[in-house]
Amino acid sequence: MISQLFLYHFDPLNFNRNRFSQSNLYHMEKTYYNPKDLKKFGNVSDFQKELGDKFFDYYNTVFADSALSAKEKSLIALAVAHAVQCPYCIDAYTEESLEKGFSEEQMMEAVHVATAIRGGASLVHGVQMMNKVDKLSM
């Protein structure tokens, strides 16, 4: 099963070779994130083909049905997308999760798992703070 992000892998036949031409540079986005850039993800191979190809081969293998199903992996990806706060990944894996049959409640619970881990990661350092307080205190 091709992952949602890789669905946007570029098609070499349709790839716009002139996208970095001077005229296109004049039209560069004024914001850092553009949803349409997700479709250009595959273009990263253009500057370093060997590593790009290896990454996408690996990426597709990761998301294939295996010990975990592609469906389970899509929900994990949705949670991780929120943990790493990647807007492209959130768009892609929200759609992918819907197309894998997850409900809104399941998807939000996955986000809460990411949130709990992120929050817990901060809070657990409170123990380090407490240890230091103990060490410094009389």
Place this chain on the structure above:
Amino acid sequence: MKSLIAQSHSLSDPDVQLDIINNHNEKIKSLARFEQKLDEIDLFPLKPTGIEIFQINVGYMCNMTCKHCHVDAGPDRKEIMTRETLELCLDALNHEQITTVDLTGGAPEMNPHFRWFVDEVSKLGKHIIVRSNLTILDTRKFEDLPQFMADRGVEITCSLPFYSKRRTDTQRGEGTYDKSMKVLKILNEIGYGKDENLQLNLVYNPVGAFLPPDQESLQEDYKERLWNDHGIVFNELYTITNLPISRYLNFLLMSDNLEEYMEKLITSFNPGAAQGVMCRNTISIGWDGTLYDCDFNQMLKMQTNHGSPDHIKDWDLERLNNREIMVNQHCFGCTAGAGSSCGGAVT
């Protein structure tokens, strides 16, 4: 909510719909044509494999006005098939090649000749499918129909766009989910979903601009959730893709999803699904007797063409078996991913 036609909405015009899915913007104009994709796999012109399913749209009237409805059905639609036209259907049905009569609408139960017609088709020994919205069976006028259909071995295929109340009610209206659960329990009580002769199938369709999940996997989820939450059983789940026409097209336009949805349908073109599209073994009959290749073509008023009969009064099975099927860009909805038909995924 009123139908698009009652609102005098531009999208009630099939020509406007076809123009939008072909020419809405430069990107959509640049997308591959359905004919071209068929041609690449030697399937153009698309020909029938033989008519086995006789799908009759007995009228566009419905007690509901769902947001995605490709028929633009609703209480304000008055198009209803007459008894005379139904009699012409019976004449045409008198052939062993046609094994199944599929009754759709609107709410097919609302046709005043529904019971008489089901009886007559039953006498012909044909398998009958009724496409029910479920909620119509929760009204006093129609509450005896479950038993009526059970007595005649009618298969019931009903809409339930998701196993959760939230998504079902979003698409089909507040209260739909609870009514649907109530009616499914009644159907179970009289044997539907339990007795092997009383098939009860559910239809999933995406509540939004995305493709359906894997049918088998989703069926497991539906079975688990409906049993655990309501003690309901059913036979098969059919996943159906929304085609970009009528009210669903309106949603795509209003939510700025049209371009991406069309692109998704086209990039997900599956040659295997194209081989199995339902128009190859189905004929669709409109409320006024006009013939179409499918219910979607019916709503776009793309009647059977290329010299084959286009009205039930001119029925000629041999010529219809050899017709050329009418296609356009909406057909990508039936060939995306696992494919889609009135019987669910086709691969």
